[in-house]
Amino acid sequence: MKLALGVKAHSGWAALVAVGRSGKEYQVIDRRRIELIDEGEPWARQPYHATEHLNADQARAKVKRAVEMVHRVAEEQMRQAIAWAKESKHEVAACAVLVPEPMPAWTTEEILAVHFRMHKAEGVLFPDALCRATERCKIALVKVAEKELEARAAQDLSMPLCDIAEKIAVLGKTAGPPWAKDQKTAALAAMIAIQSS
Secondary structure: OEEEEEEEEOOOEEEEEEEEEEOOEEEEEEEEEEEOOOOOOHHHHOHHHHHOOOOHHHHHHHHHHHHHHHHHHHHHHHHHHHHHHHHOOOEEEEEEEEEOOOOOOOOHHHHHHOHHHHHHHHHHHHHHHHHHHHHHOOOEEEEEEHHHHHHHHHHHOOOOHHHHHHHHHHHHHHHOOOOOHHHHHHHHHHHHHHHHO
16 A cells, blocks of 8 residues: 655654555554654753753764764664565655744854754754655655644645544544544644645
């Protein structure tokens, strides 16, 4: 079955839901939590917060190390999800990543100078790594602005929001728990991606 991945990132991990479509019916093929940092490196969940009391050179080096780790682990996780799909006789046609509003091109020093910028930078880091990983795996990337998810779904799926909510609820019943907000939004993003593939 042709399927799409939908991914909702958090600090250090993401919810991934694989959705396939047969005719007009959608089906959850897989869902999992993927880690986006190395085990034993919990500081990397919030790399800017972890470096705010270091001198500028140390902070830059530690942030760089965290960013490189997150990008590497995100790509490893994406390759594993694609390999699982192939082994299960499915084809990953696209991956939708829920993304926040973009961040200005601040330097590490500029980010560390203002606390809310640290939160912003960490909120952008993990979805960006997943987008890059998708492209490096040569899978069609569909960026879905998180704030516009419902409006985009209604438009791309040509379906009123009440019908979309019903389809998501049915997917949740067939998939079983956990089926919280992360899984619902990731599944909806995957539905958008499969529609465009």
